[in-house]
Amino acid sequence: MNEFSKCDQLRLAGKTAADVYAAASRDGVDDIRAIRMLRALFGMSLGEAKEAIGVAEAFIEPQQVVVGATVYWEGADTVDGPWIAQARVEKIEDDCAVVADHRKFLIRPEGLTEVEPHGLLERIRLSYFEKGLASRLQQSAEFWQDLAELGHSGS
Numbered sequence: 001m002n003e004f005s006k007c008d009q010l011r012l013a014g015k016t017a018a019d020v021y022a023a024a025s026r027d028g029v030d031d032i033r034a035i036r037m038l039r040a041l042f043g044m045s046l047g048e049a050k051e052a053i054g055v056a057e058a059f060i061e062p063q064q065v066v067v068g069a070t071v072y073w074e075g076a077d078t079v080d081g082p083w084i085a086q087a088r089v090e091k092i093e094d095d096c097a098v099v100a101d102h103r104k105f106l107i108r109p110e111g112l113t114e115v116e117p118h119g120l121l122e123r124i125r126l127s128y129f130e131k132g133l134a135s136r137l138q139q140s141a142e143f144w145q146d147l148a149e150l151g152h153s154g155s
Contacts, residue, residue, distance in 0.1 A: 004037045017042050017052045025053075031070060032086055032105055032112060039111075063129040065089055065097050071129060073121070074137050076144060082107040084133070085120050096123045 006027070010020045017038050024034055031053060038049040063071050069089045076082040083106050087099035102117035 004041055007037055008041055011041050017044065017049075021053045030086060030103065032084070032103065032114075036112065061132050063133070065092070065126055065129050067091055071097060071099065071124070072133050073124065073128065074133060074140050075120075076140060080106055080115070082137075082140065082144070083115075084112065084137075085117065087120070092126070093123075095126055097126060097129070098123055 007020045007024050010023055015023075020041065021034050021038060024037060029037065034053050035046065035049040038044050038052055039046065042049075044052065063069070065071060067089050071087060071089055073085050074082065075085060083104055086103045086105070088101045089097045090100045091098045099122060102120045103114060104117040104120060105112040105114050
């Protein structure tokens with residue numbers, strides 16, 4: 001029995017991707033797992049799955065940071081490489097979002113892989129979310145590329 005078997009039963013019963021997402025959401029499935037589920041069960045592209053659940057805006061547009069909202073941010077380190085974090089806004093304090101219920105997903109060629117959310121931020125400046133996640137991911141990738149090129153030119 002796989003992690004999406006209940007949702008697969010709904011799909012086999014003729015439910016749409018939106019219906020299956022709604023059921024999964026009621027069961028507490030977060031958006032990143034929902035994207036993985038829709039891609040696996042419906043053969044959707046990443047963009048199609050994000051559009052189906054309405055989170056594409058968080059990746060393209062500035063995020064709406066309000067208490068109870070889910071926010072996403074990116075990061076990378078020399079051990080895990082690039083990753084995306086997800087958390088719930090617990091409160092707004094001193095121009096920062098205080099976040100909880102962290103999740104961390106490594107970005108791999110085969111897709112996102114969830115890992116233990118060690119070392120993630122608990123307070124994030126609101127201004128950080130003024131750019132969409134896709135733009136910040138692009139900037140991060142460019143930074144790591146530039147850093148790698150500096151390392152090669154110095155050897």
